[in-house]
Amino acid sequence: MIPYKKIIMKKYCVYLSLIITTFFLSCDKNDDVDLDDNQISISFEIEISKENTLRVIANNTSVGSSGLTSYWQFTENGEQVPDIAGPEMYLYTASGEYLVTLTIEGPTGDIKKSQTIIITGEDYVPPALKDATDKFSVGMAVRSGRLSGKHNEVLMRDFNNLTAEYEMKMDQMFKSQDNIDFTAADAIVNYGVANNMDIHGHTLIWHNTVPDWMKNFSGTNAEFETMIENYITTVVKRYSGKVRSWDVINEAIDDGSNSLRNSIFKLKMGDDYVEKCYQFARNADPNVLLFYNDYNVAASDSKRAAIFSLVDGLKAKNLIDGLGAQLHISIDSPSKANIEAVVNGTISRGLLMHFSELDIRVNPNNDITTLTEEREIAQQNKVKEVVEIYDAMPDANKFAITIWGMRDNESWLPDFWGNPEWGLFYNSDFTAKKAHAGFLEALQ
Numbered sequence: 001m002i003p004y005k006k007i008i009m010k011k012y013c014v015y016l017s018l019i020i021t022t023f024f025l026s027c028d029k030n031d032d033v034d035l036d037d038n039q040i041s042i043s044f045e046i047e048i049s050k051e052n053t054l055r056v057i058a059n060n061t062s063v064g065s066s067g068l069t070s071y072w073q074f075t076e077n078g079e080q081v082p083d084i085a086g087p088e089m090y091l092y093t094a095s096g097e098y099l100v101t102l103t104i105e106g107p108t109g110d111i112k113k114s115q116t117i118i119i120t121g122e123d124y125v126p127p128a129l130k131d132a133t134d135k136f137s138v139g140m141a142v143r144s145g146r147l148s149g150k151h152n153e154v155l156m157r158d159f160n161n162l163t164a165e166y167e168m169k170m171d172q173m174f175k176s177q178d179n180i181d182f183t184a185a186d187a188i189v190n191y192g193v194a195n196n197m198d199i200h201g202h203t204l205i206w207h208n209t210v211p212d213w214m215k216n217f218s219g220t221n222a223e224f225e226t227m228i229e230n231y232i233t234t235v236v237k238r239y240s241g242k243v244r245s246w247d248v249i250n251e252a253i254d255d256g257s258n259s260l261r262n263s264i265f266k267l268k269m270g271d272d273y274v275e276k277c278y279q280f281a282r283n284a285d286p287n288v289l290l291f292y293n294d295y296n297v298a299a300s301d302s303k304r305a306a307i308f309s310l311v312d313g314l315k316a317k318n319l320i321d322g323l324g325a326q327l328h329i330s331i332d333s334p335s336k337a338n339i340e341a342v343v344n345g346t347i348s349r350g351l352l353m354h355f356s357e358l359d360i361r362v363n364p365n366n367d368i369t370t371l372t373e374e375r376e377i378a379q380q381n382k383v384k385e386v387v388e389i390y391d392a393m394p395d396a397n398k399f400a401i402t403i404w405g406m407r408d409n410e411s412w413l414p415d416f417w418g419n420p421e422w423g424l425f426y427n428s429d430f431t432a433k434k435a436h437a438g439f440l441e442a443l444q
């Protein structure tokens, strides 16, 4: 009989050898892992962009390298650009002869392929969006950390209006009842003033950006209302003469019921909180333009009707100057007629029209994983349609078209929809997409 201790050792050895065997067996079963390099055929295609002769589009066409890391170098020993699904774009800053290298990190070492490319293009810069019209301003949603370098170059070239994408909202500024932090907001406003840009304030009141501490406000409703009045007054007065317009309230209408959302503002200040907030803003600065801003204004007839009803109430008391239709749209909706319905309702009320957050989804059905030429052209056509509708308005109703972000890789859309999206006007290398051309075509 084998002593107990020896039995344990024997079993342990058996288990250990089983584990090792299993590991190698599993390795043998899976050919991808023990590929040797000659089963990987490295290749790539590269072409110079038709729109921009300083830009190349490179595509890894290697065989047998799936699951392996690969990267590009678009100049000799240059920065390593990760090779991700689909083509990579690279913008050269000057003409010249460049060595392009694709590297695959194979199981037994790097596999490389290089090709020399000759770039002869001029520094291609498309015509500026803001120069295409003097009837309305062209806006961009900005962040305080994106006001320099290439962001600044594009802003200075194409835009004469800016909106803070999130840093002028209550959850970012109203740190506590006694503390409003203007740091980021000041940076954005100062940049706009320094560059002689119109500044659109967004947004004083929004149920989605109530600071956490305010959700637990323990004072009376009257004290809450006084706090909100003080906040609106302080913020609007601070930027008087600098911020040209404000979204006083954003998205007050509930999509389903088409009535006022049961936000903390409604619950604590009453159904007339809307009128109160616009009155606070009007009192703080009689010269600043006051807007109401919402989404699905074009997409939903019933929501549009509810929004115009809210606007009519404010108009009757001279508490509103304009309507912001966000226009987070897609290549296939809303229809031209629905967008025109927004414009017509605004014109008939003698209000300014702000297409305030334009982006155009090209992947609404999540059926593509890379931006195709066909979808980019569809986006270009939708942008052209939107801008033509806007430009057909009487000049008295024109205010601005604002694009909700600069580069596709900076957009809120992919996170929100949970799938790849390319809703904006610029590629990740800051080159203009066809959407940019669509905007210009509408104004030619």
Ligand code: G3I
Residues within 6 Å of the ligand: 165, 166, 169, 209, 250, 295, 326, 357, 412
């Ligand atoms: O930059 C900070 C980062 O430093 C920090 O680590 C991180 C986690 O706290 O937050 C980052 O800030 C976030 C910011 O987006 C940048 O990503 C904010 O928390 C987040 O709230 C903010 O979301 C913005 C959202 O409004 C809420 O303010 C989106 O950028 C912005 O695109 C979105 O825009 C709204 C319009 O205002 C109204 N219409 C709908 C539109 C889309 O939701």
